Amino acid sequence: MSFIGFVSFIGTIIIFLLSKKVYRKMNWIILSPLLICPLIIIALLLITHTSYEDYNSGATWLSKLLGPATVAFAVPIYKNYALLKEHAKAIGASLITGCTVAIISSFLFALWIGLSNEMINSLVPRSITTPIAMDISEIIGGEPTMTAVFVIVTGLTGSIIGPLIIRYIRIRTSAAKGLLLGMGAHGCGTSKAFEIGELEGTYSSLAMIVAALISIVLSDTFFPLLQHYLIG
Known part of the structure; x- marks a missing residue:
């Protein structure tokens, strides 16, 4: 690792950590570390004229932690296994529906605004966690880097809009809150769900992980059919 890479890391x-501390103190969603941290880093790179390649030579190690971080969500799922098993049918049905709607809506929106096939394939996996979304993107012919951007934007937007939806339509149950945030905003939503409560975070973790698995299957079966009939 170069000196610049080490400094970047x-x-x-x-x-x-500093942005997280500010967020905890102020508790404003617009000050979320997931939003503020990238903006500060981009500003610093521009001010110091540091290339992305130099920055990423060190910061890439943080990206590699996404996989283990996703696996770590299995811990609260294991702790609440009995409760999750009790609602397995409802959870499964809602997540299959959510994944299907996510793929269809992404695909139709991409067609509507006239994106290229590569960009369409990059946008479609946006509703699942980053490492798996990037793998799916590569498999179906997308650009994984762009997919990561779409996933982050989706997660940030979902973590902002999700709590508002919960509040204004008066969602009461922990399961509904967690599944909404996990399906709609994956990792960002799960982080927000754990702020609400451990049970909400557990359901959100489950939604994020299971949605990723369902999306892998749908991307290899349902999505090619969708492309065939709508694009030809």
Whole structure:
């Protein structure tokens, strides 16, 4: 790792921790570390004229932690296994519906605004966690880097809109809150769900993981059929 890469690695962690501290104190969604941290880093790169390649030589190690972080969500799922098993049918039905709607809506929106096939394939996996979304994107002919951007935008938007939906339509149950945030905003939503409560976070973790598995299957079966009949 180069010196610039090392500074990037340590600097990113420090910026994230500081922004997280501010967020906890102010509790404003627009100050979310997932939004503020990238903006600060982009500003610093522009000011210091540091290329993305130099920055990523160190920061890439943080990206590699996405996989283990996703697996770690299995812990609260295991702790609440009995409760999750009790509602397995409802959870399964809602997540299959959510994944199908996510793929169809992404595909139709991409067609409507006239995106290229590569961009369409990059947008479709946007509703699942980043490492799996990038893999799916590569398999179906998308650009994984763009997919990561779409996933982040989806997650940030969902983590902002999700709590508002919960509040204004008066969703009461922990399961509904967690599944909404996990399906709609994956990792960002799960982080927000754990702020609401452990049970909400558990359901959100389950939604994120199961939705990723369902999306893998749908991307290899349902999505090619959708492309065939709507694009030809």
